[in-house]
Amino acid sequence: MEILETAFMQRALIAALLVGITAPAIGIYLVQRRQALLGDGIGHVAMTGVGLGFLLSTNPIWMATLVSIIGAIAMELIRTYGKTRGDIALAMLFYGGMAGGVLLINLSDTGSTANLSSFLFGSLSTVSDADLTAIAALAALVMLVSVGLRRQLFAVSQDEDFARVTGLPVRALNLLIAVTAAVTVSVAMRVVGLLLVSALMVVPVAAAQQITRSFKATFALAVGIGVTVAVAGTSTSYYQDVPPGATIVLLAIAVFIALTALATPLARRRARAAEADMDRPECGSELPGMRQPGGDVRV
Amino acid sequence: MNRLRAMTQPREATVPSGSEPVISLCGARASLGSRPVLRGVDLTVTRGEVVALLGANGSGKSTAVRAVIGQVPLTDGEIALFGTELRRFRQWSRIGYVPQRTTAASGVPATIREVVSSGRLSRARLGRLSRVDRAAVDHAIELVGLGDRAKDSVSALSGGQHQRVLIARALASEPELLIMDEPMAGVDLASQGILADTLREQVAAGTTVLLVLHELGAIEPLIDRAVVLRDGCVVHDGPPPKAMGQHALPGHDHVHPHAADESLRTGLLT
Numbered sequence: 001m002e003i004l005e006t007a008f009m010q011r012a013l014i015a016a017l018l019v020g021i022t023a024p025a026i027g028i029y030l031v032q033r034r035q036a037l038l039g040d041g042i043g044h045v046a047m048t049g050v051g052l053g054f055l056l057s058t059n060p061i062w063m064a065t066l067v068s069i070i071g072a073i074a075m076e077l078i079r080t081y082g083k084t085r086g087d088i089a090l091a092m093l094f095y096g097g098m099a100g101g102v103l104l105i106n107l108s109d110t111g112s113t114a115n116l117s118s119f120l121f122g123s124l125s126t127v128s129d130a131d132l133t134a135i136a137a138l139a140a141l142v143m144l145v146s147v148g149l150r151r152q153l154f155a156v157s158q159d160e161d162f163a164r165v166t167g168l169p170v171r172a173l174n175l176l177i178a179v180t181a182a183v184t185v186s187v188a189m190r191v192v193g194l195l196l197v198s199a200l201m202v203v204p205v206a207a208a209q210q211i212t213r214s215f216k217a218t219f220a221l222a223v224g225i226g227v228t229v230a231v232a233g234t235s236t237s238y239y240q241d242v243p244p245g246a247t248i249v250l251l252a253i254a255v256f257i258a259l260t261a262l263a264t265p266l267a268r269r270r271a272r273a274a275e276a277d278m279d280r281p282e283c284g285s286e287l288p289g290m291r292q293p294g295g296d297v298r299v
Numbered sequence: 300m301n302r303l304r305a306m307t308q309p310r311e312a313t314v315p316s317g318s319e320p321v322i323s324l325c326g327a328r329a330s331l332g333s334r335p336v337l338r339g340v341d342l343t344v345t346r347g348e349v350v351a352l353l354g355a356n357g358s359g360k361s362t363a364v365r366a367v368i369g370q371v372p373l374t375d376g377e378i379a380l381f382g383t384e385l386r387r388f389r390q391w392s393r394i395g396y397v398p399q400r401t402t403a404a405s406g407v408p409a410t411i412r413e414v415v416s417s418g419r420l421s422r423a424r425l426g427r428l429s430r431v432d433r434a435a436v437d438h439a440i441e442l443v444g445l446g447d448r449a450k451d452s453v454s455a456l457s458g459g460q461h462q463r464v465l466i467a468r469a470l471a472s473e474p475e476l477l478i479m480d481e482p483m484a485g486v487d488l489a490s491q492g493i494l495a496d497t498l499r500e501q502v503a504a505g506t507t508v509l510l511v512l513h514e515l516g517a518i519e520p521l522i523d524r525a526v527v528l529r530d531g532c533v534v535h536d537g538p539p540p541k542a543m544g545q546h547a548l549p550g551h552d553h554v555h556p557h558a559a560d561e562s563l564r565t566g567l568l569t
């Protein structure tokens with residue numbers, strides 16, 4: 001295939017593949033704990049890191065990783081210890097991060113707003129070998145955490161109070177989720193851009209759960225959707241003059257809509273079956289004490 | 300399961316001296332914000348006992364339970380679990396906790412087995428779930444009568460079934476002590492019966508139970524001792540109050556305001 005022959009396109013596709021895998025893999029825990037927009041917040045904070053990278057003439061990916069990790073830890077601490085106005089504190093962090101990025105990049109000699117825009121919306125054609133190495137290393141880290149500790153992360157994201165009583169290091173695991181999300185933002189920044197990073201963490205998961213019933217299946221399908229749209233969007237941008245990040249996100253949303261349309265009659269049928277099921281104990285004249293365990297609802 | 304339990308242990312209102320305290324709360328004080336919620340609570344639960352913590356909304360019963368498991372810090376007083384000071388307590392697999400919830404679902408679909416499996420992590424910790432662990436999870440799901448639905452999504456369940464999943468999750472670690480916060484809230488009569496049966500089996504096997512209840516309901520016959528809280532103080536510690544029992548009979552419509560209910564109850568008890 002012609003698309004695979006050019007070196008920059010090879011790098012772009014590998015980067016897209018890695019982002020397609022990692023973003024939903026950590027995003028699923030954010031969706032599970034109803035913090036779907038955390039990735040968006042980290043994306044804003046990471047802009048300061050990009051600006052700092054330009055100012056200090058270092059690789060912006062590593063600087064963005066560092067700053068977004070600090071930002072993510074700050075957000076997690078605010079969530080845990082924050083009093084009533086946690087949302088205000090978070091807003092400060094979001095907008096402070098964005099403003100800091102714009103300011104720093106304008107102060108630097110090499111950076112310009114045009115450079116910043118490639119980080120905001122992604123710019124696959126400028127992915128260098130050094131970038132790819134960084135992306136691959138960070139992606140490996142994200143997968144190690146999100147797959148290796150899936151049971152623990154699931155428990156903590158499902159019910160924090162309960163997880164604490166099982167003796168799991170809840171605070172450490174929460175921080176780990178936040179840090180891993182921050183790392184993922186840095187991984188995905190070159191491909192989809194900081195402003196659209198969160199979409200790739202959330203939309204494939206939202207799409208997958210339209211038709212799944214288990215966490216495991218949701219995880220697998222979300223990663224599958226993530227990879228498909230990331231690679232498809234990147235390829236499209238090669239043949240047509242469209243920005244890859246935006247194409248990837250719109251494709252993901254299209255998958256979400258398609259699966260939702262597919263799932264609606266399915267869900268309706270399931271609901272009808274469940275309703276028919278629940279009629280039985282209500283209409284029965286048995287008293288609670290007479291019931292046998294397992295004797296009530298059956299599919 | 301080789302649980303030690305003196306079957307001859309007298310089920311009395313007063314704590315039999317010499318029996319091992321599983322939970323001991325001594326002079327516990329705690330505040331939520333600036334409001335004192337516990338104002339010197341003493342509570343001892345000994346091995347094999349089933350103790351109900353009763354009281355009106357805001358009486359501090361939930362806070363007391365949350366203090367026992369270390370989720371609400373005490374401003375004064377002491378807590379010990381299985382004879383170990385709470386701060387040093389690490390054997391969490393001995394405890395099964397059912398938090399106050401109306402749902403077992405979260406932002407992503409999960410099957411009953413997946414949710415219940417997380418209860419086994421107190422034994423597996425950061426390791427994998429072994430064959431024994433998985434068998435224990437399946438057994439816990441069987442115990443609450445959801446064996447044939449283990450692969451179903453929890454979001455497809457009724458309110459009572461959600462509670463049964465939460466209880467199965469607590470039972471997955473095969474605990475010696477069950478701590479339940481309002482397990483009967485929003486549970487239909489059929490599920491209440493199943494929950495009571497499950498609890499009865501656990502108690503018969505020697506499990507110690509501390510549960511927060513709004514009214515006694517279907518589990519009344521299982522309860523050895525009731526501790527009634529009012530305004531963060533223990534106002535009754537003894538046999539389950541009769542008034543509560545009748546008033547909570549199935550069919551009794553709970554429509555009267557709590558203030559009136561409360562004054563009637565304390566009139567009988569104090």
